[in-house]
Amino acid sequence: MSAIESVLVENRVFPPSEAIVKAARISGMPAYEALCKEAEQDFEGFWARLARENVVWNKPFTKTLDESKAPFYKWFEDGELNASANCLDKHIGTPTENKTAIVFESDDGTVTRISYKELLAKVSRFANALKAQGIKKGDRVLVYMPMGVEGVVAMQACARIGATHSVVFGGFSAKSVQERIIDAGAVAVITANFQMRGGKELGLKSIIDEALAMGGCDTLKSVLVYMRTATPCNMVAGRDKTFDEALAGQSDECKPEPVGAEHPLFILYTSGSTGKPKGVQHSTGGYLLWAKLTMDWTFDIRPEDLFWCTADIGWITGHTYVCYGPLAAGATQLIFEGIPTFPHAGRFWQMIEKHKVSIFYTAPTAIRSLIKAAETDEKVHPKNWDLSSLRILGTVGEPINPEAWMWYHRNVGGERCPIVDTFWQTETGGHVITPLPGATPTVPGSCTLPLPGIMAAIVDEAGKDIPNGSGGMLVIKRPWPSMIRTIWGDPERFKKSYFPEEMGGKLYLAGDGAVRNADNAYFRITGRIDDVLNVSGHRLGTMEIESALVSKTDLVAEAAVVGRPDDLTGEAVCAFVVLKRSRPTGEEAKQIANELRNWVAKEIGPIAKPKDIRFGDNLPKTRSGKIMRRLLRSIAKGEAITQDITTLENPAILEQLAEKL
Ligand code: WT7
Numbered sequence: 172m173s174a175i176e177s178v179l180v181e182n183r184v185f186p187p188s189e190a191i192v193k194a195a196r197i198s199g200m201p202a203y204e205a206l207c208k209e210a211e212q213d214f215e216g217f218w219a220r221l222a223r224e225n226v227v228w229n230k231p232f233t234k235t236l237d238e239s240k241a242p243f244y245k246w247f248e249d250g251e252l253n254a255s256a257n258c259l260d261k262h263i264g265t266p267t268e269n270k271t272a273i274v275f276e277s278d279d280g281t282v283t284r285i286s287y288k289e290l291l292a293k294v295s296r297f298a299n300a301l302k303a304q305g306i307k308k309g310d311r312v313l314v315y316m317p318m319g320v321e322g323v324v325a326m327q328a329c330a331r332i333g334a335t336h337s338v339v340f341g342g343f344s345a346k347s348v349q350e351r352i353i354d355a356g357a358v359a360v361i362t363a364n365f366q367m368r369g370g371k372e373l374g375l376k377s378i379i380d381e382a383l384a385m386g387g388c389d390t391l392k393s394v395l396v397y398m399r400t401a402t403p404c405n406m407v408a409g410r411d412k413t414f415d416e417a418l419a420g421q422s423d424e425c426k427p428e429p430v431g432a433e434h435p436l437f438i439l440y441t442s443g444s445t446g447k448p449k450g451v452q453h454s455t456g457g458y459l460l461w462a463k464l465t466m467d468w469t470f471d472i473r474p475e476d477l478f479w480c481t482a483d484i485g486w487i488t489g490h491t492y493v494c495y496g497p498l499a500a501g502a503t504q505l506i507f508e509g510i511p512t513f514p515h516a517g518r519f520w521q522m523i524e525k526h527k528v529s530i531f532y533t534a535p536t537a538i539r540s541l542i543k544a545a546e547t548d549e550k551v552h553p554k555n556w557d558l559s560s561l562r563i564l565g566t567v568g569e570p571i572n573p574e575a576w577m578w579y580h581r582n583v584g585g586e587r588c589p590i591v592d593t594f595w596q597t598e599t600g601g602h603v604i605t606p607l608p609g610a611t612p613t614v615p616g617s618c619t620l621p622l623p624g625i626m627a628a629i630v631d632e633a634g635k636d637i638p639n640g641s642g643g644m645l646v647i648k649r650p651w652p653s654m655i656r657t658i659w660g661d662p663e664r665f666k667k668s669y670f671p672e673e674m675g676g677k678l679y680l681a682g683d684g685a686v687r688n689a690d691n692a693y694f695r696i697t698g699r700i701d702d703v704l705n706v707s708g709h710r711l712g713t714m715e716i717e718s719a720l721v722s723k724t725d726l727v728a729e730a731a732v733v734g735r736p737d738d739l740t741g742e743a744v745c746a747f748v749v750l751k752r753s754r755p756t757g758e759e760a761k762q763i764a765n766e767l768r769n770w771v772a773k774e775i776g777p778i779a780k781p782k783d784i785r786f787g788d789n790l791p792k793t794r795s796g797k798i799m800r801r802l803l804r805s806i807a808k809g810e811a812i813t814q815d816i817t818t819l820e821n822p823a824i825l826e827q828l829a830e831k832l
Contacts, residue, residue, distance in 0.1 A: 181573055185580070186612035187589045191562075195609020196471050203610045206623035217624055218246070218652060225463045226456065227261050228252050229429040236650065241677065242670040243657060244650040245433050246457040253427035254436055254459050255298075255331035258498035259291040260427060267474075267501040274477070274526055275320050278367035278509035285320055287501070290327075293320075295425035297328035300417040304393045306359055308333030308428055311438065313357040314484075315339050315348060315375055317366030318508045321397045321414070322484045325361040326494045330436060330455075333428040337438040337450070340485025341366055341373075343776040345381035347448075349388060351440055354450055355659060356390045363397040364404035369513035376404040432456025438659045439487055441597040442712035443668060444701040450659030451487075451597050457652030461601040462491045463499035468622060469591050469602050470530050470563060471609055472500045477560070479505040480532040481519070486709075487597040488567055492532060496601070511537055516544030517551035520583075524556040531583070532565035532593075536707040538575050539739055545582075553582045563608045565591045568708025569741045570696050573615035580615075594618035594696055596681060597710070598669065600653030603627060604694050617693045625651055627694065629685055634674030640689035644700060646678040654679065704734040704742050709778050716744060716781065719774035720767060726750055727767070731790050731798050732781065735807035745807035746781035747790055747828055754786050760832050783807065787827040793818050803828070 192199050197206065210217040215235040222232070232250030253260075262268050272287045285293070306312060312334050316322035322338075329336040337355045339348055352360070362379050365372045376396055383391065394411040396404065406413070436455040440448040466472045478497050482488035497504040505526050511519050519541065523531060545552040564584050571579075571592055580590055589608035595601060604627055606612075606619040613619065621627040626648040629637045637643035647654075658665040670676050684697040699705060702713040713732040720730035729749040737743035748767065755763050764784040772780050785806070791799045799819065805812055806829050816822055 181614055181616055183573075184612045184614055185589075187609055188587065191589060192609050195607070196467055197607050197610050200610050203607055203620075203623065210624040214624070214649065221464060221624075222247055222250075222456070222460050222652070225467075226252060226460050227257050229256075232432060232456070238650070242650075242666060242679075243662070244654065246454065246650075246652045247432040250432040250456055251429040252432065252456055252459070253331065253333075253429050254455050254495065255294060255327045256427040257459055257463070258327060258495060259287060259294060261499075262287045262501050263291065265501075270474075270501070271503045272498060273320055273323070274503065274505045276505065276507050276509075276522060276526070277319070278370065278513070283320070287498075290320075290324070290498075292423035293324050294327040294331060296418055296421045296423040297324050298331040298425040299421040300395070300414075301328055301332055301334065301359070302425075303421065304359060304395070304412075304417065306332065306334050306393075308430065310334045310359075311337055311355040311357045313337050313339060313348070313352055313355065313360045315341060315360060315362040315379060316397065316484065317341060317363050317368075317375065317399055318483055318489075318506060319399075320506065321363070321399075323494050323506070326437075326484065326490075327498075331425060331427050333430045333434065335435045335437055337440070338485050338490070339440070340483055340776070341375055342485070342778055344773055345378045345385065346774050347776060348378060348382035349385045350448070351450075352382065352388045352391055354440075355438055357388075358390055358392050360391065360394045361397075362394065363399040365400045365402060367399065367508060369510045372400055372402060374404070380405055380407075430455055433656070435656070435659075437490065439490065439597055441487075442703055442710045442715055444703060444712060444714065446712065446714040446718045448712070448715070449661070449664065449668070452656045452659050453600055453653070454656050457654070458491075458600050459495060459499060461651070461653030462496040465491070465601045465622070466496040466500035466502065468607060469593060469605050470532075470565070471607075472497075472502050472530070474501070476502055476529045476562075477505060477527055478502045478530045478532075479507075479523070479526075479528045480565075481507065481511075481534070481537065482532075482567070487595075487600070488532075491601050511541060512544065515551050516541055516548070517553070517555060520551075520553040520556040520558060523558050523561060527560035529560050530563045530565070531561055532567065534568040534708040535566050535571040535575055536569065536740055538566070538571070538579050542575060542578050543739065558583060558585060561585070561588050563591065564588045565593055567593045567595070569705045570698065571616060576615035589613060592616075592618045594694070598655040598681075599647075599651075600655070603647065603651075614688075614693060617688070617695045619693045621694070629687055629694075630674065630678065632673065634678050639687040639692055642684055642686040642697060645681040645683045645685040645694075645696070646674070647681065648678055650679070704744060706734075706737075706742050706744060706778065707740045711744065711775075711779050715775060716746065716771060716779055719771045719779070720746060720748060722774065723767065723770050726752075726763070729790060731800065731803055733800055733803045733807050735783070735804065737782070740782075743782040744779065745783040745785070745803075747785050747787060747803055747806075749787055749789055754788050754827065760786055764832055784832065785828045785830065787824045789821050789824050791816075791822075791825060791828070792820050794820050796820075
């Protein structure tokens with residue numbers, strides 16, 4: 172039975188225990204339903220109440236939602252706040268001020284702790300250093316940092332002075348960094364000399380140097396470098412400063428700059444259907460509200476919890492559930508610098524035991540790889556560690572196959588921890604469809620029901636509702652506070668991508684296919700409906716990879732990229748390539764394939780490397796010259812071709828493309 176079929180017949184239901192329900196903030200389904208009803212009956216009143224209760228405003232808002240320029244929605248627009256003050260200053264003078272904000276475990280296992288008070292001082296001092304560099308409210312700052320306290324400090328410091336951060340994941344290439352600096356018009360880069368991963372020192376500053384050497388980054392004035400290790404790195408006089416140099420003499424007090432609720436807190440680039448990544452722009456007020464509230468609702472966070480989200484700050488999950496949510500909630504969180512398989516694949520379980528983690532939030536791809544490791548080596552099986560501190564488990568990033576869900580439930584959650592399978596996106600800012608741990612009965616492979624106030628639905632191509640039990644496109648019918656505001660510098664693309672005219676221009680189109688169960692209306696995400704792949708929970712545009720391949724102009728004539736299912740990474744990148752020279756075979760084909768993989772890694776980043784590369788004299792095209800991608804998807808899967816290929820110009824090449832290297 173394939174994964175999709177087994178999801179279709181999934182009928183195991185796991186209700187939370189009575190004790191869990193009793194203790195939870197949203198206690199039982201009636202409590203959830205009451206909140207949904209409140210949102211339906213008085214939509215604006217509902218959000219206004221939550222925004223007043225969960226956000227500290229310097230100036231209260233008087234208008235909740237402005238729809239006059241839809242889909243450019245505005246929330247709490249005349250209100251003023253500061254995100255960093257909502258994460259740090261808010262706790263000063265409360266018992267939280269001396270509580271540990273961050274427990275940091277480095278790659279080599281060294282543990283350090285920082286309290287809320289200390290974190291505030293550190294962020295303030297860094298904010299002063301940014302100001303001393305001439306960085307001010309409204310400026311964009313690119314953050315290219317390893318996982319650690321300093322990365323969070325950099326983001327919080329930007330927020331504190333009203334600068335808009337744009338974090339780029341440390342695995343992205345120099346070219347990607349350069350494009351993002353130019354697109355955002357960044358005035359500064361915050362980076363580190365190296366990052367430590369799996370016992371290895373990997374250059375970060377060298378990539379920034381390379382990006383800047385490519386030219387075009389005319390807005391950039393300064394580069395601040397955190398010396399993560401003792402190894403020196405290249406420093407350009409007048410442009411580059413170490414943290415120590417930048418922080419020297421700076422006070423550890425800095426008044427947070429109040430900004431309007433719609434002020435862009437950050438831009439985060441993500442892949443879309445076309446070649447160019449989209450700078451997803453988020454607000455300050457609405458975003459922060461949802462970061463805080465979903466900590467309360469989805470994770471039912473409590474003062475005594477030890478929260479661990481394993482995501483990197485380079486992704487939206489690391490923004491909302493590392494940098495902002497846990498701090499706004501006054502929680503203690505664990506931040507881990509390294510990788511799950513170093514020094515052994517039991518590292519996550521060992522860390523859960525060591526730090527007594529109570530809420531653990533990770534990606535299905537990590538679970539799948541740790542299952543595989545535990546199956547081949549008993550010594551790294553979670554049963555070797557005491558995981559009794561856990562009370563809630565979460566997953567995010569891609570659909571979780573029921574087999575992995577059950578393993579997580581049994582071997583990590585000890586059959587007692589609710590699993591929240593949280594569906595959301597860079598664009599949604601925070602969870603939108605997810606179980607609530609003390610209310611929703613869970614079903615393996617289903618993200619269950621929308622959070623209160625999120626009007627999720629399934630529609631057809633014309634935007635018409637589709638009945639439960641049939642598949643369609645996932646949309647959200649009403650705006651919500653933490654939604655994407657625009658694509659940085661490209662409002663037309665924002666409208667076209669997310670609010671297509673064909674569907675009436677009012678529905679937020681998520682880009683995923685989904686189906687609601689006929690009995691309980693639970694949602695199940697069936698995967699992207701656009702040319703976006705999800706590899707290990709990372710979003711990649713097929714067009715982006717195609718452009719990278721054809722930019723190797725000495726070698727590549729044409730390329731088409733599709734995804735195929737993969738047991739470990741969810742989806743894998745499969746590239747079909749036509750070379751400018753004759754079609755290679757045997758060893759030579761392998762060697763050229765490797766060259767192309769390394770090229771893609773250099774152009775985009777190692778995560779975009781095609782797993783499979785197939786060479787052909789041509790690509791399958793219709794008589795009008797359109798590449799038949801559906802056919803390529805079948806070939807990539809190794810399926811027999813059942814499609815009608817009568818319109819195909821050149822059927823003979825199918826055999827070539829089916830040939831594995
Ligand atoms: C895409 C968004 C949300 C933070 C990490 C990814 C897929 C995400 C789930 C889930 C099924 C999921 C969707 C979505 N996705 N969570 N629980 N079940 N699919 O953020 O990079 O913006 O990717 O990830 O396809 O559209 P992202």
